[in-house]
Amino acid sequence: MQFLSPVMLLTLGLIPLLILIHALKPRPKELDVTNLFLWQEVFREHRSRLTLDRLRKNLPLLLQILVVVLLALALTRPVWQYLTRNTGNxxxxxxxxxxxxxxxxxxxxxxxxxxxxxxxxxxxxxxxxxxxxxxxxxxxxxxxxxxxxxxxxxxxxxxxxxxxxxxxxxxxxxxxxxxxxxxxxxxxxxxxxxxxxxxxxxxxxxxxxxxxMSGGERNVGITKFEFRQRLDQPDQYE
Missing domain, CATH: 3.40.50.410 (von Willebrand factor, type A domain)
Structure with missing residues (x-):
């Protein structure tokens, strides 16, 4: 694959900026309350769901990164080159x-x-x-x-x-x-x-x-002939 406008790959520099903005986003403060201890036991039993929840929280960031990558690829105008045999008949x-x-x-x-x-x-x-x-x-x-x-x-x-x-x-x-x-x-x-x-x-x-093709002697052949009446002897031809 080759890029017709490789300079547009610089747009990928927006990805670190998105990550930085996402990291600077204020996070909610955690406060321990009485009922929280009861829920912690439930969370331990459903850790797989917690992983999915973290992914869901980061989903906006992942989508933004995907949009930037697709935009960069579109702006660079990629082309695919194939090696084909151009042999005729x-x-x-x-x-x-x-x-x-x-x-x-x-x-x-x-x-x-x-x-x-x-x-x-x-x-x-x-x-x-x-x-x-x-x-x-x-x-x-x-x-x-x-x-x-x-x-x-x-x-x-x-x-x-x-x-x-x-x-x-x-x-x-x-x-x-x-x-x-x-x-x-x-x-x-x-x-x-x-x-x-x-x-x-x-x-x-x-x-x-x-x-x-070469070799052999030149052929000799009769390709044309004619006959005519003799002037001195009208009854004979040559």
Missing amino acids: ILLVIDTSASMQTRTAAGTRFEQARQQALEVIDQADPHQEILIVDAGHTPSIASGFVADRAKAKELVNALTPSDAPGRLEQAVYLALSFVNPAQEDVIYLLTDGAGQQLSDVLQTHHNLVPIL
Whole structure:
């Protein structure tokens, strides 16, 4: 607990003043009379009642002290502080472009990315939810936020690399649209970075954590071809 106006605790100094006033209050004088001796025997048999009577006599003082304490607490404006974990959700952006099929000593780059994603899921806190973005030629959401770890792993294992180039930057912006600015959401970007310009995006958004896959030789593939009629031989094409 913390006090916003601790100086108002000085009002507790009124308590000794109340006690002093109560002590200076004139007390009734005791006079011994004949009948008093008879009552003294009765008082000895009811000592518990005497204790209650003393408490009843001091009740005004106790109530005054209580009022001063409550007034001091109200004037100091107490606040309670709690230590809470401000850990947000996890967003996994997994590159499924053609370059992720490049083979390495440890399998394809996509298999490496999948393994890394599964490890991130295993290390997540129980209260964190996970969203998975398929960063292929057409970025898409594999599923909404899920808290079930088994379901999240199932979604990751269901992803497959395509034979088309990816649009990783669009996938990142798609993931950013699901980020809650009120909490510390983290976006893990699992990619080989092939043919992508992500430096500007990484510098702009501090909650992006890139995990790069490397290894293997650059793949060579035919992505476009055409044929046309030869001018010198109209019946042939090239």
